Amino acid sequence: METRNFFSFFFVPLCIGLVTLVILFTWGPYTPPYATDLLDCTTNSAWCASKNRFQSKPPNSLVKNKNHHNHNHASDAPHHPLDPLTVQELNKIRTILSSHALFKSSSPYALHSIELEEPDKPLVLRWKKGDPLLPRKASVVARASGKSHVLTVDLTTSEVSVHQSGSNSGYPMLTMEDIIAAASVPLVNARFNRSIIERGVDLTDLACLPVSSGWFGEYEENRRRLIKVQCYSVKDTVNFYMRPIEGLTVLVDLDTKQVVEISDKGASIPIPRAANTDYRYSAQELSKVIKLVNPISIEQPNSPSFTIEDDHLVKWANWKFHVKPDARAGVIISQARVRDPDTGELRDVMYKGFPSELFVP
Numbered sequence: 001m002e003t004r005n006f007f008s009f010f011f012v013p014l015c016i017g018l019v020t021l022v023i024l025f026t027w028g029p030y031t032p033p034y035a036t037d038l039l040d041c042t043t044n045s046a047w048c049a050s051k052n053r054f055q056s057k058p059p060n061s062l063v064k065n066k067n068h069h070n071h072n073h074a075s076d077a078p079h080h081p082l083d084p085l086t087v088q089e090l091n092k093i094r095t096i097l098s099s100h101a102l103f104k105s106s107s108p109y110a111l112h113s114i115e116l117e118e119p120d121k122p123l124v125l126r127w128k129k130g131d132p133l134l135p136r137k138a139s140v141v142a143r144a145s146g147k148s149h150v151l152t153v154d155l156t157t158s159e160v161s162v163h164q165s166g167s168n169s170g171y172p173m174l175t176m177e178d179i180i181a182a183a184s185v186p187l188v189n190a191r192f193n194r195s196i197i198e199r200g201v202d203l204t205d206l207a208c209l210p211v212s213s214g215w216f217g218e219y220e221e222n223r224r225r226l227i228k229v230q231c232y233s234v235k236d237t238v239n240f241y242m243r244p245i246e247g248l249t250v251l252v253d254l255d256t257k258q259v260v261e262i263s264d265k266g267a268s269i270p271i272p273r274a275a276n277t278d279y280r281y282s283a284q285e286l287s288k289v290i291k292l293v294n295p296i297s298i299e300q301p302n303s304p305s306f307t308i309e310d311d312h313l314v315k316w317a318n319w320k321f322h323v324k325p326d327a328r329a330g331v332i333i334s335q336a337r338v339r340d341p342d343t344g345e346l347r348d349v350m351y352k353g354f355p356s357e358l359f360v361p
């Protein structure tokens with residue numbers, strides 16, 4: 001399968017939000033002018049005049065962001081007990097684990113997740129800026145020789161403790177290597193190839209991807225790591241999701257890279273046509289494109305109302321909190337505190353929360 005195709009498969013499902021943003025930015029006829037490139041204010045007068053006023057001098061926030069882009073994370077150091085693992089710490093974990101008995105054998109292994117093992121809450125609450133950092137530990141989920149392992153790596157002592165091996169329930173998160181491998185497994189099966197050809201799809205136009213990570217019950221006793229793979233035709237479109245090969249699902253064993261089962265029930269379901277499936281602006285018939293929206297302007301002319309201290313501590317209005325990314329939860333907000341208007345003191349509001357779990361009824 002071609003690399004070109006691979007990128008489009010994975011980019012789309014993983015980054016739909018990002019794509020939406022990119023589309024928003026590339027669709028608009030209006031590119032924000034900056035500094036020397038001021039607007040012609042014969043239309044949008046009030047909006048335009050204020051825009052020009054702000055644009056004629058570089059906004060502070062942009063200048064700051066620029067510096068941030070050049071920030072070299074290789075030399076990052078943790079400042080707070082909840083700061084995420086740094087590049088140096090991740091490298092150290094890899095070195096420690098590569099000489100651990102579980103991973104020493106020649107067979108390949110994968111580290112599915114490495115994250116900070118947060119110190120206990122009372123310790124974190126007692127910790128004050130200026131105190132020595134609490135011992136740094138990492139929680140690791142790894143897979144080796146067909147077994148999953150949950151480990152703790154102590155970064156100070158280089159000690160590794162194994163909590164669970166083999167028989168634990170659940171499965172590690174998929175890696176990109178898992179996804180790429182699963183997508184090509186169906187093609188080792190002659191019956192699968194035949195079924196594709198019988199549907200009039202050229203094997204070179206085939207795009208398969210594992211869409212369903214999850215638990216399906218039936219094979220529990222074998223403790224196999226399975227995933228269902230579905231396929232599409234990329235012929236004459238970049239938008240292959242619009243050309244699904246219906247009723248054909250391949251159950252794949254991620255460890256042995258074998259086909260476990262093929263469910264082939266949709267031979268009579270036609271594959272949708274490629275016509276008019278290209279979503280890109282360049283592919284639209286211009287006469288049919290709706291009039292694009294008027295410009296919008298969202299600004300903080302006096303720079304943002306938040307500041308970031310030590311890379312992760314955010315102060316915003318009367319709030320203060322720690323923020324970090326997490327591979328599973330997304331953004332984690334910790335130790336959120338608000339300045340109480342009655343006492344003037346910072347008051348604890350939330351120890352730890354995930355915006356991804358925010359529910360607004």
Ligand SMILES: *[C@@H]1O[C@H](CO)[C@@H](O)[C@H](O)[C@H]1NC(C)=O
Pocket residue numbers: 187188189190193203204
């Ligand atoms: C199925 O088709 C692919 C692509 O043409 C080919 O590489 C593969 O060897 C075929 N598999 C079998 C079992 O014939």
